Structure formats: structure tokens, C-alpha cells
Amino acid sequence: MSIPVLSAIVRHSFWQRGGLLLARLIVAAIFLMACGTKFADIGATATFIANAGFPMAMPLAWIAAIFEALLVIAFLTGILMREAALLAALYLLFLAFAFHGPQNWGGNHMEFGVFVDHFAFAAGLLYMTAFGPGPLGIRR
Incomplete structure (x- = not known):
């Protein structure tokens, strides 16, 4: 596939609406599985x-589960x-170091792979922070 064709595909209006919604659904599904x-x-x-x-592992477990549900x-x-x-990005970076950091390698x-994966996920979340929910999100 040539670059002009690929460029036309990624500039299609679907990505302005559906692509952002799809990303939100994927992230929601990941956190739904986690919680x-x-x-x-x-x-x-x-x-x-x-x-x-x-310390206080049980209260922290409940806090994590409720936070992820939210x-x-x-x-x-x-x-x-x-x-x-x-x-969520800050939470993932904390989890990366606290549970999968160099002390566990x-x-x-x-x-190490799980540690790195947390950074990739956090990068996507930072992108979502910058661009918001898109046109299909409920406004405040």
C-alpha cells in the first residue's frame, strides 16, 4: 500500500469520531478486566x-478496584x-515501578516486559489526556 493511500485512510473522518471512541472502549475494557x-x-x-x-493491603486493594471502576x-x-x-497514566507508572520494577527483573x-508495557499504555493515556474524548464523549 502506498503512502498516499495510507495517508488518505488515516485522514478519513472515521478516525476523528470512531477511532477516538474505539480507543476509549479498548482502554475501558482493559481497566474493566483489571478491576x-x-x-x-x-x-x-x-x-x-x-x-x-x-502496608494496609486490604484497604489499598479496595481503593485500587474502585478507582479502576471509576x-x-x-x-x-x-x-x-x-x-x-x-x-490513570500516573497510576500505571506507579504500578510499573512498585510491582514490576527493577527489583523484580x-x-x-x-x-521487564510488563514494566515496559505499562509505559506504552501510559503514553496512550497521556495522548488521551491531550485530546480528550472526541466528539462522541459526553460533555461536562
Whole structure:
């Protein structure tokens, strides 16, 4: 496919509306899966948090699950989405270092991969922070 054809595809009006909505739906689905697993077994989440060395693991597990559920609502509706995207990016960077950082890499390439993936996801969230929900988001 030649570059002019590709350029015409990405400039199509779909990406101005549908592309932004699709991105919001993907991000919402990721956070829905994350909070769903937390709510499904909050004890396991608390254990994971405690094993990382954090005190008050059970309250932190509930806070994380509720926060992620609120992110899902923000991304699905577009309400406060820019603020939610910024908070989510900061949250992901915290998670990257706290749970998948250099202290966990010793011979485990998967942990390094998960660490790097958090940065890619955070970059997308920062892009969403800059451009907002698009024309299909509910306005404040």
C-alpha cells in the first residue's frame, strides 16, 4: 500500500469520531478486566499488594478496584476523561515501578516486559489526556 493511500485512510473522518471512541472502549475494557479480577478475589489482590511490601493491603486493594471502576465509567462516557486519563497514566507508572520494577527483573524477562508495557499504555493515556474524548464523549 502506498503512502498516499495510507495517508488518505488515516485522514478519513472515521478516525476523528470512531477511532477516538474505539480507543476509549479498548482502554475501558482493559481497566474493566483489571478491576473485575480485583473484585472477584480482593483477598488475592491484597496479598499481591502486601507481598510488594505495602502496608494496609486490604484497604489499598479496595481503593485500587474502585478507582479502576471509576476509570471505566470515565472512559465509557467521556465524562472527566482527560482528568481520568492523566490519573490513570500516573497510576500505571506507579504500578510499573512498585510491582514490576527493577527489583523484580532478576532473571525474569516477563517482569521487564510488563514494566515496559505499562509505559506504552501510559503514553496512550497521556495522548488521551491531550485530546480528550472526541466528539462522541459526553460533555461536562
